[in-house]
Amino acid sequence: MHIIRKLALAFAALALPAFAQAPTELRPTLLAPKPATATSPAIAPAGPANLTKPDVDAWLDGFMPYAIAAGEIPGAVVVVVKNGQVLTKRGFGYADRKAMKPVDPDLTLFRPGSTSKLLTWTAVMQLVQAGKLDLDKDVNAYLDFKIPPAFGKPITLRNLMTHTAGFEETVKYLITANPKIVLPLDKTLKRWVPTRIYAPGAVPAYSNYGASLAGYIVERVSGEPFDDYIDRHITGPLGMTHSSFRQPLPASLAPLSSKGYEAGHEDARPFEIIPLAPAGALSSTGADMAKFMIAHLDHGGALLSPATEAKMVAPANAPVPGLPAMALGFYHEDRNGRTIVGHGGDTIYFHSDLHLYLEDGVGLFVSFNSPGKNAAAHLVRTRLFEEFTDRYFPAPVVQATTIATARDHGAAMAGHYLNTRGSLTNWLKFIGVISESTVSLNPDDTITVSSFVDAAGNPKKWREVAPWQWQEVGGVSRLHAVVRDGKVESMLSSDLPQVFLFEPAPVSMNAAWLIPALIGALAIMLLTALGWPVVALIRRSYGYRPALAGRGLQLHRATRVTAWLFLIIAAGWMIIVMSIDSNLEAFNGGLDIWMRLLQLLTLVATAGTVLACWNAYATVTTHDRRWWKYGWAVLVALAGLFLVWLLFTMRTVTLSLNY
Structure with a gap:
């Protein structure tokens, strides 16, 4: 945080x-x-x-x-x-x-x-x-x-x-x-x-x-x-x-x-x-x-x-x-x-x-x-x-009263919101996703907005006092939503000037499912990557030689290499974010060469995902009764496809390094 x-x-x-x-x-x-x-x-x-x-x-x-x-x-x-x-x-x-x-x-x-x-x-x-x-x-x-x-x-x-x-x-x-x-x-x-x-x-x-x-x-x-x-x-x-x-x-x-x-x-x-x-x-x-x-x-x-x-x-x-x-x-x-x-x-x-x-x-x-x-x-x-x-x-x-539509309108407000002050054409797009504001409906029909906190750092509670207008519980701040045809288009609190808005996050940028999916995909890649050397050591200790050979063995190995690549890419972007946090000059071109390297690895990982999909197809069509074997191959392929989609959607691969 x-x-x-x-x-x-x-x-x-x-x-x-x-x-x-x-x-x-x-x-x-x-x-x-x-x-x-x-x-x-x-x-x-x-x-x-x-x-x-x-x-x-x-x-x-x-x-x-x-x-x-x-x-x-x-x-x-x-x-x-x-x-x-x-x-x-x-x-x-x-x-x-x-x-x-x-x-x-x-x-x-x-x-x-x-x-x-x-x-x-x-x-x-x-x-x-x-x-x-x-x-x-x-x-x-x-x-x-x-x-x-x-x-x-x-x-x-x-x-x-x-x-x-x-x-x-x-x-x-x-x-x-x-x-x-x-x-x-x-x-x-x-x-x-x-x-x-x-x-x-x-x-x-x-x-x-x-x-x-x-x-x-x-x-x-x-x-x-x-x-x-x-x-x-x-x-x-x-x-x-x-x-x-x-x-x-x-x-x-x-x-x-x-x-x-x-x-x-x-x-x-x-x-x-x-x-x-x-x-x-x-x-x-x-x-x-x-x-x-x-x-x-x-x-x-x-x-x-x-x-x-x-x-x-x-x-x-x-x-x-x-x-x-x-x-x-x-x-x-x-x-x-x-x-x-x-x-x-x-x-x-x-x-x-x-x-x-x-x-x-x-x-x-x-x-x-x-x-x-x-x-x-x-x-x-x-x-x-x-x-x-x-x-x-x-x-x-003024101690304003809560109006009758509070629950319905609060439910309509609930969800994830993006700040309009952000980027959509470079890697900072992902920063916007992981810093989304969330609106939640509380049991007492008030709403809570994660971006607006009190002096103690706790999210403020808001109660609806007019249609699509909320007042801070115990305070005077106001929160208004712009609604057309019953759909929330934007919202803002008087705690902030109107130099940006919060808009509902589209499906492709909604952290509610993107972050859990990302964690799940990386977990699959981590188990796959670590399982490769672990299984190899176990086989060696027991003198077991698997029947897998030829193209099947090559696809198997390519899939494991691809898993390692995705982990390296994820770690690389994490290091870049941490570098920005610790080094002011990281904003000024010093990370460009590392971003280019990560982009190159992303292209290689994309090709590796194609091979992982081929491996999943080959595994499923072998009629092997070990469901866990082809099931895992399919999971790895799906995780790879998701990670490739996410990396390109979040604009981590771009021709320009301006951001």
């Missing part, structure tokens, strides 16, 4: 993930509860706390030190702004644990990860405001290379900003510590255009490539390198003097950068380089991020006109009605009746969140320099947002 979580982080991150940064690794959002009714009385909250520096500081002092200590997170920064001013900016723990260097909110640079995209999207909107970009024009009009046609529809900037361009997930060359393999932005984008697996505008599928494509369009249209554009038109006008997209950092900023840690008790890791820079390469201090928040809360401030700012934060896409929508770059995370927009961000080591309470002129930014123990940073930032909102902007909690 640690491997799956790490892969999810890498996806979600600008990161893996991730992934996630794993969909559950993205920062949760929550809806406001419904108004009280006669059958669902509201529990009145305590009055709001006074949003002042003394109160916020006292609250943070009671929350953050324990949270990061318990989570084994070396350091964090928290900034709150209100009415155009910094209300408080706090550093907790260490920027360099070994040197005992404390976090300074004015000087310590953190890596906001995908929160960096907000600067990229702001740059896009500046050029839209200037009349140089059209949100609804084919992006190929702005590029010096072509996004291949697909689905009969062009990709637009609006698609990129709402993550509905249809690109599949990319992991290769996502993050590296080796500057020698990093190419300029244009060459990085041209190296490989990810396959489009959805029609533009049809399905949200979060894309780092899409965000970086938008950054390159800014570069092309403005005539300025992306880093220079950000310096001159965003960080410069706002006085964000301790912020940069440049990698490595300029000499004046590099000594100020916080160290990054995979685990709080381990040594610091190298500076992370993001080849798709516009998607997540920013380094910034808490104080500088405060300036960025203040500008957007001030109707665009020095960055955008009020009209352009209003367009940027307005709901732009809501594939699951009733849940907070996606805006243009920002995602809505409305809670307690407040309109809140923001963005989360993850690298492998840094984990951040930015929230803007638009109607209240309040902003909250937090960043951690380690995921901590058991990914504690994700829980801490979620709880920080929820408790901050509930403390200063409380709302009644």
Whole structure:
């Protein structure tokens, strides 16, 4: 499970993930509860706390030190702004644990990860405001290379900003510590255009490539390198003097950068380089991020006109009605009746969140320099947002009643679900299968969804309070399903932004039967492979010479060799996944030669499966009365056929090694 979580982080991150940064690794959002009714009385909250520096500081002092200590997170920064001013900016723990260097909110640079995209999207909107970009024009009009046609529809900037361009997930060359393999932005984008697996505008599928494509369009249209554009038109006008997209950092900023840690008790890791820079390469201090928040809360401030700012934060896409929508770059995370927009961000080591309470002129930014123990940073930032909102902007909690269709609709929801943020044309397709979300119907007519857990890590329970709408038992999160003709097409919880969906897994990708079948097939191959030398030794010790000879003996041996090949292939892919978990650079081409070797072995094993089928036929037609003999031969042939089908269906054999 640690491997799956790490892969999810890498996806979600600008990161893996991730992934996630794993969909559950993205920062949760929550809806406001419904108004009280006669059958669902509201529990009145305590009055709001006074949003002042003394109160916020006292609250943070009671929350953050324990949270990061318990989570084994070396350091964090928290900034709150209100009415155009910094209300408080706090550093907790260490920027360099070994040197005992404390976090300074004015000087310590953190890596906001995908929160960096907000600067990229702001740059896009500046050029839209200037009349140089059209949100609804084919992006190929702005590029010096072509996004291949697909689905009969062009990709637009609006698609990129709402993550509905249809690109599949990319992991290769996502993050590296080796500057020698990093190419300029244009060459990085041209190296490989990810396959489009959805029609533009049809399905949200979060894309780092899409965000970086938008950054390159800014570069092309403005005539300025992306880093220079950000310096001159965003960080410069706002006085964000301790912020940069440049990698490595300029000499004046590099000594100020916080160290990054995979685990709080381990040594610091190298500076992370993001080849798709516009998607997540920013380094910034808490104080500088405060300036960025203040500008957007001030109707665009020095960055955008009020009209352009209003367009940027307005709901732009809501594939699951009733849940907070996606805006243009920002995602809505409305809670307690407040309109809140923001963005989360993850690298492998840094984990951040930015929230803007638009109607209240309040902003909250937090960043951690380690995921901590058991990914504690994700829980801490979620709880920080929820408790901050509930403390200063409380709302009644509604105890909604369960409606009569709960059992029938719960049964219709039960099953396995794939995340639309994934891959279908390369080996990462199998990662999507083994990380599927499951929905279960409980005896009390509630449902449980494996991807949505509470603070203790237990799956939340949901009860249906309106047709195809569920509320968290004991909480305010909502879960909605999109249903057509009585069939569930997708679902999502307000714990996550609408940058991806969960869709029912098709039969060919349903882990409910694929994983047991895979385990069974490999068990058959293992017994076959081990039985070969064991039986040979037993025969030798008793001096027994089997009658099998000629073609029959050759087929028998070929079948056993094929069993060993399948075991080697399975072990090889397992090692690759484990390498990704333990070695960041495994994403960046170092495993290519081993993948090619496994693909070659797969082709040989495919030929061996043909021979295993021949062997099964020959064994059955010999009229041998020993049923176990021909029965096992048939089982081995069927197991081989299944494994060949699975290896090709999961795209482990491909012409390209881009993923």
